[in-house]
Structure formats: structure tokens, C-alpha cells
Amino acid sequence: MSDSNTTKFANPSTFILLGIPGLEAAYVWLSIPFCAIYAIALFGNFIILFIVKFEPSLHEPMYYFLCMLAIIDLVLSTSTLPKMLSIFWFNSREIDFRACLTQLYFLHCFAVMESGIFMAMALDRYVAICHPLRHSIILRNPVVAKISLAVILRGSIIILPYPFLVRRLQYCRTNIIPHTHCEHIYMVKLACGDISISNYYGLFVQFCGKWVDMIFIAMSYFEILRAIFKLPTKDAWLKTFGTCGSHLCAILAFYIPSFFSSFTQRFGQNLPLHFQVLIANVYLLIPRMLNPIIYGVRTRQIRQRLLRFFVCGSKI
Template sequence: MSDSNTTGFTNPSTFILLGIPGLEAAYVWLAIPFCLMYVIVLLGNFIILFIVKFEPSLHMPMYYFLCMLAVTDLVLSTSTLPKMLSIFWFNSREIKFSACLAQLYFVHSFSVMESGIFMAMAYDRYVAICNPLRHSTILTYVVVAKIGLAAALRGSIIALPYPFLVRRWPYCRTNIISHTHCEHMYVVKLACGDISISSSYGLFVLFCGKGLDIFFIAMSYIQILRAIFKLPTKDARLKIFGTCSSHLCAILAFYIPGFFSSFTQRFGQNMAMHFHVLIGNVYLLVPPMLNPIIYGVRTKEIREKLLPFFTRKQT
């Protein structure tokens, strides 16, 4: 590795992604599950988009939000996984400074977008269960489009300072990033100056972005649970709660590793580096893989449209 990787530069033209430090000997084997995960992400989310697009009975707010989630998952995983596999298979570790900034921006902006879509889906469930007679008049096509646009704009704007914060710091120590992709805190930790602004803004996004989303999701489900417990029979309660189960599973799969990854980056200095990196990858790759599986298995309407497709293929 050249000397420029360690000393004597302020704005490196490239960064070096180490991948998963400490597990280099297992890269060939690690690439197999990651590649399978990516295939599932692509197939699962494209199938969701295909079914909703060509099945008129699924042209409803819930499934439009699901399509937004599928698109977000595709972008989120594609922004990191191909480069990760190139590190594992071809030892292609270099990434241009501009490409690093772009990757960093896409990861953070689409992560916030996904959080906003989960909040929108919680609102859809709240209206459908607590005010079912007005569901179609409250969540019209125009309103759904505005909600999706608001989630996209919020994610785009709130992540916009990240690349500017990364660009403003001098990098005089090293350009080696101990990760599989460019993540904001991993990049700014290489800077020579005081990075407290970057760290504080990252916490602001975590609490005022995703934290507020979780708050509103929780408020929606408190109202949903109150409505469910007012139902007269156990079967009715279970049936209504079943319509929310897939959304709850997807929420847990997204937020738990996300918050765990964010907190371990800042406060888990005693943890092994490969553990930090693996948790960061779980957060970015597992939810996009699980979401189409969860909704495909748990949502009756999608399952009914999906099964004939495969049975026709077999005959």
C-alpha cells in the first residue's frame, strides 16, 4: 500500500475499504451468504412490485406503501452490496472520494426514507382499523402520493449535510476505512479536526428522524390496540391484529439492528471491529431481504396472487 494511504494528504482522491477486519481469511465463504441475500432482495422486491403493478385488486394505499418500501430496499442494498462482494471476491478495495460521498449519502438518505415509509404504513393501519369507513376518503391516491413524496424529500434533505461534513474535514492520518462501505462516522473518524459537529448531527438524525418516526408509530399502535381490545370476540381481535403482524415484524427487523449499530459505533469501543462491521451490514441487508418474505408470507392477498404464479410455472 502506498505511503499516501497513511500520511501527508488532506483530501484523498480515494479511500481504501478494508471489508471486515479480522475475517479476511473467510471472505470467499462470507461472500456466499451475502450474495444469496442480495439475490433474495432483488427477486423478492421485484416480485412485490410486479404483483402490485399488474393486479388491480392490490391498488390500495397499503400496497402502494409496500411498493415504496420495496424500491427503497432495492436502492439501499444496491448502494452497498455490489462493492462489498467485489471486496470479498476480487480484493477491489479502492473507492473514489466522490463515489464514497455518494454511497454515504444514499445509505443515510434511503435509510431515513424507509423509516418514513414505515411511519406512513403505521398511519395506514391506524386509519384502516380505527376509522375504516373513512379510509378510502382519508388516504386517497393523491394523499398517498404526497406522503411518499414527503418521505423521499425528508430523507434526501436530512442526509444532505453528511457529504458536506465529510468533505470539509482534512484527512492527514489515513484513508483506510475499516468497513465494507462508506458510513458517515467511520469516514469522519479518519479526519484530523474536531468531528463533534458530525457526531452531533448523526445523533440529531437518529433521534429527530428515526426517533420521531418510532414515536408516531408507537402512538398509532396504541390507538390500534385500544380499538382491537374493544372488539367483542377473540377471533375478531386476532383477525384484526393479524393484519398488523407483518408490519410489526418488518419494523422490528429494521429498527432494532439500526439503533444497535448506531449506538455501538459511538459507545461500543470495547467491541471487536468485525462485530461492529457485521452489525452495520445486518442493518442494511437483512431488512431488505426480510421485508418481501414477511409481506409475502403474512399478507393473504399477496400470497394468493403469488401461489398461482409458481403453480403455473411448474405445470
């Protein structure tokens, strides 16, 4: 440990990541599912990028957004899993202060971007169902590019104060983070003095980065349901709503663990620490693995292209 736990220091040279406190004896066993999740996330998201790139029929707004989602998932999983596995396997717990700030920024920045992509996908589904004849006119490639740029800029800018707010704090208690990665709220809890600015800004990020997106997604699906119920037959209802199935599953896989993790971090003081850390890791890792599976299984074009790839590969 490079810095004393009792000496007052404004910018410690290193932090110590404990991993999952209380479950140290099970690290080898825990590493097996985490490593499998990481491998599936990498393979699945690269497959999605490969299929969309080489399948001309998938060069549409929904699949462009899906490619962005795959890239975001790759960054999120890679920013946390390797360090977590190094803790589990090699007890490599030290992390440089600047590396910790970088991990914190990428982690929260790309999480906000992912929420924005789900909102963009909801917009695409709204236009496709409520204004089908104008879909190609409304969501032209330049418009999709502008939406994507807005999602990237919002995530980059809204999280930019996080590293500076953390850096200005004084850590006079300890530099030990009881977590597998550099989470904003866990770092703030280590600081001395007034942390109200960081706490309030964290709530602001939660509202602007997720709650606003959820409101727009809910509004989109309200209009989608209104349009679906105007269709003449039940078969038409099911067929039209089925085009939203993969998007809805991915939304649930992202937002439910996200809000549960945020709730336990802020109000779950009576919950065991290892449970809070495990929930935070479930939020980070499981959606990254599930997204390519959900879209691969439920999207007919991707499923057919994947089957053709394996069938042709088996004949070679």
C-alpha cells in the same frame, strides 16, 4: 494506495475499504451467505413490485407504500453489496472519494426514507382499524402521493449535509476505512481536528430520522390497540390485529438491528471491530431480504397471487 497515510490532505482522491478487518481468511466463505442474501433481496422485492403492479385488488395505499419499501430496499442493497463482494472476491478495496460520498449519501438517505415508509404504513393501519369507514376518503391517492413525496424529501434533505460535512474535514491520519462501505461515522473518525459538528448532526439525524418515526409508530399502535380491545370477541381481536402482523414484523426487523448497530458504533469501543462491522452489515442486508418474505408469507392477497402465478406457470 493513491494517497499516503501520513500526508495531510483535505480531499483524498481515494479511500481504501478494508472489508471486515480480522476475517480476511474467511472472505470466500462469508461471500456465500452475503451473495445469497443479495439474490433473495433482489428476487423478492422485484416479485413484490410485479405482483402489486399487475394485481388490481392490491392498488391500495398499504401496497403503494409496500412498493416504495421494495424500491428503497433494492437501492440500499445494491449500493453496498456489489462493492462488498468485489472486496471479498477480487480484493478491490479502492473507492473514489466522490463515489464514497455518493455511497454514503444514498445509504443514509434511503435508510431514513425506509423509516418514513414504516411510519406511513403505521398511519395506514391506524386509519384502516380506527376509522375503517373513512379509510378510502382519508387516504385518497393524492394524499398517499403527498405522504410519499414528504418521505422522499425528508430523507433527501436531512442527509444532504452529510457529504459536505465529510468533504470539509481534513484526513491527516489515514484514508483507510475499516469497513465494507462508506459509513458516515467511520469516515468522521478518520479526520483530524474538530469533528463535533459532524457528531452532533449525526445524532440529530438519528433523532429526526428514526426516533421521531418510532414515536409516531408507537402512538399509532397505542390507538390501534385501544380500538382492538373495544371489539366484542377475542376472535375479532385476533383477526383485526392480524392485519398488522406483517407490518410489525418488518418494523422489528428494521429497527432492532438499526439501533443495535448505532449503539455499537458509538459506545462499543471495547467490542471487536469485526463484530461491529458484521452488525452494521446485518442491519443493512437482513431487513432487505426479510421484508419481501414477511409480506409475501403474511399477506393473503400477495400469497394467493404468487401461488396463482406459479400454478399457471407450471401448467404452461
